Amino acid sequence: MKILGIGVDIINNKRIRKSISNKAFIKRIFTSKEILAFKSNKNKTNYFAKRFAAKESFVKALGTGFRNNLNFQDIEILNNKLGKPYFSENKKIKKIIFEAFKVKSSHFFLSISDEKDYSIAFTIIQKR
Helix, strand or coil: CCEEEEEEEEEEHHHHHHHCCCHHHHHHHCCHHHHHHHCCCCCHHHHHHHHHHHHHHHHHHHCCCCCCCCCHHHCEEEECCCCCEEEECCHHHHHHHHHHHCCCCEEEEEEEEECCCEEEEEEEEEEC
């Protein structure tokens, strides 16, 4: 298996705390599934901060940033039954991966963590 890209992002949680007070920000950055999943989470700020950092780490792993019609809503972070975060794949992401790396099948690895002041995310994109 070949690693195609690696990305990491860290964010100050205070920055997100301020931003999520604006409902338009939440709707612009996060998907409806992410917003719905947040309702069962106790720490609103850190929940959104980790997902924001994950989206940033993903575009860094791509090596493109948010370009070519890629936006925050296209990248969705969900959790499996045990709580492990993962990127939800969709047709647009598959197309972007193909255009960036010329591979038909890829796998994503995501690790997110937080402390009182900061949240961090680490992403690996791997060829299947």
